[in-house]
Amino acid sequence: MLPMPPSAVSPKGPSSDTPSASASSGAASPTFSPLYRQIKSLLLQRLESGEWRPGEAIPSESELATRFNVSQGTVRKAIDEMAAENLLLRRQGKGTFVASHDDPRAFFRFLRLVPLAGGIEQAQSIPLECWRAKAGPEVARMLELNIGDPINIVRRLLQFAGKPVVVDEIYLPGSIFGTVTLEMLREYEGSLYSFFENRFGIRMVRAEERLRAVPADRASAELLKVAEGSPLLSVERVSFSYADKPVEWRRGLYSTNDHCYFNELG
């Protein structure tokens, strides 16, 4: 599909043909990027465009090498980086696949909550409300929208082993998620990000979280079955899609009586 013209990129030809321009002498190259990064960009474009969808296999390394007119090692290095960023998933003998939130491994990458004692528990997401609104200044800033742009807001409760642990309020750009309803959310089996991926074609790739300790407000306290004013962990998150576009902002209140937020520092 989509046959490429020979040499889709401009290699700086270290001994091959098509040396095609580079900072060969004198001129500095301020925007220089190595061949494998150009390949990586091309692959990223395919992901953004939805040509290769989550869960699907991308073409083999040797085929990509032929298509882009570079060596397999160069394609390999591009894919290596993307695999390290959890954008792609390599499986020896089978192929390279677009990472998906349907994969249960992805779940704990974005919800770093572990029980204080005991093994793994079953998580259950309970959508409570879902309504449309207009972006206020804070949401607009976080999602790079204009004030007044349509947004969707979802409230939901997360339970572990049947006990309420997290209340989330989730803000989504109406331009993308305009048609979400409480019904759709309740019907769906699987994580919220899996839902976004399969129902709206949006894959969350990266997120930033800001954590604080705050006193429980009355409503949250009731839902989480803790005393009003008792300490909760506030987790604000902005999630980004492929092109580093913010597509979700959420604030979660975590009850840390039986669970804690686990983080690994490298």
Added chain:
Amino acid sequence: MLPMPPSAVSPKGPSSDTPSASASSGAASPTFSPLYRQIKSLLLQRLESGEWRPGEAIPSESELATRFNVSQGTVRKAIDEMAAENLLLRRQGKGTFVASHDDPRAFFRFLRLVPLAGGIEQAQSIPLECWRAKAGPEVARMLELNIGDPINIVRRLLQFAGKPVVVDEIYLPGSIFGTVTLEMLREYEGSLYSFFENRFGIRMVRAEERLRAVPADRASAELLKVAEGSPLLSVERVSFSYADKPVEWRRGLYSTNDHCYFNELG
């Protein structure tokens, strides 16, 4: 230094000499590891043994390749992984260096606190107390010691822009840090991990943190200048040295009125 016998490792010789044994047929190889990982292990040993110290350059790739009797590409892949784990630092044109906490970049890798508003601030560590004790059951478990083993405990206050933000209580194995004193801590310029590295030859490589929201006890509330019982972020951390040996356990209480804990999810 330390000349190696030719072929310090057992390559599975893809077309070179010294094919020296591998799972050539029939027998599965349960403990198989590729050549570059064997090289990585050898490099790790050098780091653990202190042969190459933090901040110093290690031998060049080509020299290591000669020494280990493998190709430069194989050494490169070993170093690539270690650089990705922040154990080594590559600098083009200069060499490859052992990562050090003296590098200011390392600072924010282990203290993920950012101001809610405003730019970067000057951090100041104020050691409050330092005493010897015997490991209780919790500390013993975290540091893999026996109950009753000697430990050192340090209490200190962290200020940002002159305001108190974190109170830490730090537990250290006496076998390693037995000679710490409040004097030494107060004299030292630089981060605590920089101190451990330069005064005790221990480099923290990795850490696990567990976060919860807790009410402020009286002592911490006074130090942090917040109301008793107000929500604080509790951060418990176990830090590991090269061989994944736990060498520090600490509990910090963070005031999140003007700062928050920042985390990036990949």
Added chain:
DNA sequence: GAGTGGTCTAGACCACTGC
């Protein structure tokens, strides 16, 4: 200019998957 890491290629063989 010499030495270092960084990129790129070409080709070989190994390990795993599935038909």
Added chain:
DNA sequence: CAGTGGTCTAGACCACTCG
């Protein structure tokens, strides 16, 4: 068995640093 990713090599040239 063919096809995929994974490892290893050898050699070339580029980009950067420093004396």
